[in-house]
Amino acid sequence: MKLATLRDGSRDGRLLVVSRDLGRATPAPQAARTLQRALDDWAALAPELESLYAELNDGKIAGTLAFDPRECASPLPRAHQWADGSAYVNHVQLVRRARGAQMPDSFWTDPLMYQGGSDGFLGPTDPIPLADEGWGCDLEAELAVVTDDVPMGVDAHRARDYIRLLMLVNDVSLRNLISGELAKGFGFFQSKPASSFSPVAVTPDELGDAWRDAKVHLPLRSAINGRPLGVPQAGVDMTFDFGRLIAHAARTRRLGAGSIIGSGTVSNRGPDGGPGKPIGDGGVGYSCLAEVRTVETILHGGPKTPFLRWGDTVRIEMLDADGRSLFGAIEQTVVRPESAA
Amino acid sequence: MKLATLRDGSRDGRLLVVSRDLGRATPAPQAARTLQRALDDWAALAPELESLYAELNDGKIAGTLAFDPRECASPLPRAHQWADGSAYVNHVQLVRRARGAQMPDSFWTDPLMYQGGSDGFLGPTDPIPLADEGWGCDLEAELAVVTDDVPMGVDAHRARDYIRLLMLVNDVSLRNLISGELAKGFGFFQSKPASSFSPVAVTPDELGDAWRDAKVHLPLRSAINGRPLGVPQAGVDMTFDFGRLIAHAARTRRLGAGSIIGSGTVSNRGPDGGPGKPIGDGGVGYSCLAEVRTVETILHGGPKTPFLRWGDTVRIEMLDADGRSLFGAIEQTVVRPESAA
Numbered sequence: 001m002k003l004a005t006l007r008d009g010s011r012d013g014r015l016l017v018v019s020r021d022l023g024r025a026t027p028a029p030q031a032a033r034t035l036q037r038a039l040d041d042w043a044a045l046a047p048e049l050e051s052l053y054a055e056l057n058d059g060k061i062a063g064t065l066a067f068d069p070r071e072c073a074s075p076l077p078r079a080h081q082w083a084d085g086s087a088y089v090n091h092v093q094l095v096r097r098a099r100g101a102q103m104p105d106s107f108w109t110d111p112l113m114y115q116g117g118s119d120g121f122l123g124p125t126d127p128i129p130l131a132d133e134g135w136g137c138d139l140e141a142e143l144a145v146v147t148d149d150v151p152m153g154v155d156a157h158r159a160r161d162y163i164r165l166l167m168l169v170n171d172v173s174l175r176n177l178i179s180g181e182l183a184k185g186f187g188f189f190q191s192k193p194a195s196s197f198s199p200v201a202v203t204p205d206e207l208g209d210a211w212r213d214a215k216v217h218l219p220l221r222s223a224i225n226g227r228p229l230g231v232p233q234a235g236v237d238m239t240f241d242f243g244r245l246i247a248h249a250a251r252t253r254r255l256g257a258g259s260i261i262g263s264g265t266v267s268n269r270g271p272d273g274g275p276g277k278p279i280g281d282g283g284v285g286y287s288c289l290a291e292v293r294t295v296e297t298i299l300h301g302g303p304k305t306p307f308l309r310w311g312d313t314v315r316i317e318m319l320d321a322d323g324r325s326l327f328g329a330i331e332q333t334v335v336r337p338e339s340a341a
Numbered sequence: 342m343k344l345a346t347l348r349d350g351s352r353d354g355r356l357l358v359v360s361r362d363l364g365r366a367t368p369a370p371q372a373a374r375t376l377q378r379a380l381d382d383w384a385a386l387a388p389e390l391e392s393l394y395a396e397l398n399d400g401k402i403a404g405t406l407a408f409d410p411r412e413c414a415s416p417l418p419r420a421h422q423w424a425d426g427s428a429y430v431n432h433v434q435l436v437r438r439a440r441g442a443q444m445p446d447s448f449w450t451d452p453l454m455y456q457g458g459s460d461g462f463l464g465p466t467d468p469i470p471l472a473d474e475g476w477g478c479d480l481e482a483e484l485a486v487v488t489d490d491v492p493m494g495v496d497a498h499r500a501r502d503y504i505r506l507l508m509l510v511n512d513v514s515l516r517n518l519i520s521g522e523l524a525k526g527f528g529f530f531q532s533k534p535a536s537s538f539s540p541v542a543v544t545p546d547e548l549g550d551a552w553r554d555a556k557v558h559l560p561l562r563s564a565i566n567g568r569p570l571g572v573p574q575a576g577v578d579m580t581f582d583f584g585r586l587i588a589h590a591a592r593t594r595r596l597g598a599g600s601i602i603g604s605g606t607v608s609n610r611g612p613d614g615g616p617g618k619p620i621g622d623g624g625v626g627y628s629c630l631a632e633v634r635t636v637e638t639i640l641h642g643g644p645k646t647p648f649l650r651w652g653d654t655v656r657i658e659m660l661d662a663d664g665r666s667l668f669g670a671i672e673q674t675v676v677r678p679e680s681a682a
Contacts, residue, residue: 011598080421104524106525112525113527114527185526186427187527189456189590190592252472256461258460
């Protein structure tokens with residue numbers, strides 16, 4: 001099943017059931033008026049949504065809407081929890097290297113996770129407001145799951161049972177604010193402004209065989225200004241699967257329905273095990289500019305690729321084996337906010 | 342105006358307007374069925390709630406309920422944002438000293454803030470589930486404000502205009518998980534399980550002259566198992582006022598209505614400027630056990646007071662100048678969760 005949220009002037013929008021080919025959509029029943037409401041009572045409401053989805057795909061619903069991601073908010077326009085892991089430890093290692101910071105060996109066995117802001121996400125095609133280009137604005141292309149209620153202390157295998165939906169993420173990061181902020185010891189805050197999510201959230205069964213071992217075995221495609229940045233395999237080099245990430249989050253407390261748990265920046269090792277992996281050169285490319293700049297520094301003594309600037313456009317998408325978009329595309333332009341103009 | 346949330350089986354509960362003396366309550370109108378809904382449209386709904394509050398205080402409403410904090414969830418049973426500052430830098434300095442960590446001078450001028458989990462708060466009289474006593478469970482008695490929508494980049498003075506409500510907080514902390522977690526660089530996660538809030542949230546005008554300079558000029562009372570722990574003045578040694586904390590949170594992104602911004606553990610310097618400040622000894626006492634243990638270590642070479650154990654009870658309250666409870670009391674017992682028994 002595929003779900004999206006239509007902007008309707010309200011804070012939580014209007015839940016839509018979207019056809020598998022992302023062509024048509026129809027409003028969810030009133031009891032599931034918003035995605036949070038559907039998640040709040042998933043066991044009761046999901047069967048009805050699934051029926052509607054089947055009818056929509058079969059062309060049995062009259063008066064459907066053309067589905068347009070530009071009219072959509074993120075599937076959860078705001079959430080009660082956004083917790084982002086760093087499951088691709090290769091990314092952490094590379095980015096730390098760029099900051100001259102060591103990475104402890106424990107990072108390969110104990111997941112890193114930070115609590116993100118969830119009071120307002122950007123929509124999938126919303127501009128990214130950036131007051132100061134000097135902050136070093138970067139994309140981070142990721143996957144995320146949305147959970148049901150998760151009991152405290154759940155183990156990594158049983159945690160998989162609480163995954164309800166999957167989405168793509170652009171975890172916008174302000175690189176030049178990160179070092180100073182992390183040095184203070186309390187984690188990210190100003191360096192992680194609002195994230196955005198794919199137009200559509202999908203149930204795991206939509207991925208077919210590509211969803212196994214609580215990982216998504218498909219490439220995640222990122223591009224900047226129309227030029228490909230990377231196509232790393234999301235199922236490769238993911239040290240911690242989503243069950244493991246959920247269990248980490250739930251070790252000392254329960255998680256509420258609608259919690260979003262992110263994978264961290266999708267990152268594969270280079271083909272020769274080294275840092276270099278430019279796309280089109282037998283490599284798989286990148287899901288953020290920080291890695292590109294780190295590799296440039298390692299190979300050439302300094303970064304050459306700038307961070308995102310006003311007017312730059314980012315695109316993040318995942319295609320199935322037949323080349324069809326699974327989640328719709330995140331497509332955002334960095335802009336100078338009006339208040340700062 | 343005073344507001345509370347009655348448990349009614351739903352996730353967000355039912356908003357109550359509570360009388361000034363905390364004796365009686367009446368349900369808010371349907372349009373403001375939950376506190377989040379009221380905050381989502383505060384300008385339109387607050388006047389009606391204020392009228393109801395005036396009538397309730399004047400005894401003009403028939404069929405009111407006796408107000409019982411034990412029937413209440415936290416005013417926001419779940420929220421879209423919980424961001425906790427460390428405005429009482431004295432606390433940070435003491436607790437770091439206990440960990441043998443240095444505190445940079447910049448902490449006196451640049452607020453520390455962490456993003457907390459907001460997907461499910463404990464109610465004001467709910468037990469605190471603790472799976473392992475070895476985690477070092479501690480209270481942190483704090484104040485917090487609830488904001489309206491806050492624009493990105495707001496300055497510290499104008500930020501005050503977006504404060505809608507005040508609450509007390511018990512920011513439950515697992516001290517023995519903190520060092521390891523902060524060393525990883527991504528901030529708190531497992532070391533900060535669900536927080537709880539006072540039974541009642543109040544508008545700033547309820548504090549009268551005690552609310553000035555975006556600080557609360559009253560003592561915050563904490564007790565453990567009926568023995569006083571501290572009565573520090575919340576208006577003293579608060580290096581960053583709530584306007585400053587909000588501006589810090591909103592530097593790179595807007596904040597959504599219903600964002601909760603905490604003060605961090607309320608902490609006064611000792612009477613002689615030194616670390617010792619036992620209550621009843623001319624001192625003001627403490628708002629957490631970590632400070633008690635730090636002072637014991639400084640004065641006696643090691644901590645003597647244990648962290649909270651199963652069965653221990655914590656009470657946090659604030660009285661006005663006439664000795665009346667302003668927010669009702671947080672009163673919680675630490676328990677072994679059933680699943681861990």
